[in-house]
Amino acid sequence: MACAWSRTWRPSSTRPRTRAKVRARSWRSARRSGAAADGPPPTRHQKAPAMGSPPRMFRTLMFAPGSRPELLAKAQAGDADALIFDLEDSVPAQAKDEARRHVAQALAAGLRKPVYLRVNNPRAGDFHGDLAVLDHAAGLDRVMGVILPKADDADDVRVVAAGLDALEARTGATPGTLGILPLIETCLGLRNTFDIARASPRVAGMALASAEEGDFMVDLGGHWTPHSRALAYPRGKLVVDARAAGLDWIVDGVFMNLRDADALRAECALARELGFVGKMAIHPAQVATMHEVFTPGAEEVAHAEGLMAAYREGAEHGIGAVKYRGMMVDLANVRMAERTLALARGR
Structure with missing residues (x-):
């Protein structure tokens, strides 16, 4: 999960006109940008979720x-x-x-x-x-x-x-x-x-x-x-x-x-x-x-779609953790959102 001290980006629908000063980068965003980061790399069993289509699932x-x-x-x-x-x-x-x-x-x-x-x-x-x-x-x-x-x-x-x-x-x-x-x-x-x-x-x-x-x-x-x-x-x-x-x-x-x-x-x-x-x-x-x-309800689907859109917008600016509806979100939240949308499609 993202931490409050991670480097953040608010999606255009919620961020103010003046961009806030960047704080310390999270381990994930530092690794993605190629910067040095403290701590061990992910183990071979850990995998970052893809932004593409999730596996098919039957309800x-x-x-x-x-x-x-x-x-x-x-x-x-x-x-x-x-x-x-x-x-x-x-x-x-x-x-x-x-x-x-x-x-x-x-x-x-x-x-x-x-x-x-x-x-x-x-x-x-x-x-x-x-x-x-x-x-x-x-x-x-x-x-x-x-x-x-x-x-x-x-x-x-x-x-x-x-x-x-x-x-x-x-x-x-x-x-x-x-x-x-x-x-x-x-x-x-x-x-x-x-x-x-x-x-x-x-x-x-x-x-x-x-x-x-x-x-x-x-x-x-x-x-x-x-x-x-x-x-x-x-x-x-x-x-x-x-x-x-x-x-x-x-x-x-x-x-x-x-x-x-x-x-x-x-x-x-x-x-x-x-x-x-x-x-x-x-x-x-x-x-x-x-x-x-x-099957996720309409509110769950809207939340998942908005979260993924906010994350993508942040990623386009090199930001790995963004603020969405008052909550810090990163790849873990994206994976949950992908699963929600997969279930909504009845896959």
Whole structure:
């Protein structure tokens, strides 16, 4: 964050006609200008945010069981940003092969929305059989990748990444086209979230299975509520580890009670406050509330746009920290503004 003693520049809409005398430069502005600066340089894990377009992020991911072909079709007509064609927990063991056929048929018919395929974990099911259904896709332009359930360590990610390497090679897809969204469902997985996030360049984001009486809560042994203190640390740790690994797309798990809209809104608001940018859905009726909470409002968007304009104007004058609406802002604020605008665009 900018300090009050940093060299400042007020945007033209707020600065007086007589420019204030320049005070001491901040470490960042000194480094950018090439001047000597005290203190260590950024570590290799730190990176300055770009002023260009931020990574694509989905606010909602709607589950559609692979064993229900009518839901695979219906979900594509809904309002969710992206879909999850599920071959894991929502499909009974005896229906796995049939579900793969249904998903393969849906992919062959073409997709109207971005889709992730939730495969079985390589340690627990026929992962390669699940992945093979993507061979039937009518192009992979709307297939975003796979969701890796019960991701416990970096090796889980590497096995899936190798499977995607082979898939892209045999289908002629551009290498690196398909991403991985690890889903943390155990305490062991939470313990290893940073390593999981950095296990492969294919990792596009991170997700926490935060559902009431879901796998993670069962493993944790805690008591779930919409404001659950039992999930405060798991959610916080996941966000911190994902951000430290350079990821911005962080997704909260499903909300199971379809009758309690107020509790759904409360949980979405809590997740956003903690740093999540989206949530998984199990019913179309949940999507509107999720979009409302995870989409920045008009005032937030106006603030972000004004902040970035002020920062750019200051940068044109060689200033790294500017005053905007009474607050000192620098690159950290710009990164937050970029994220706000990305969410506003529903990316």
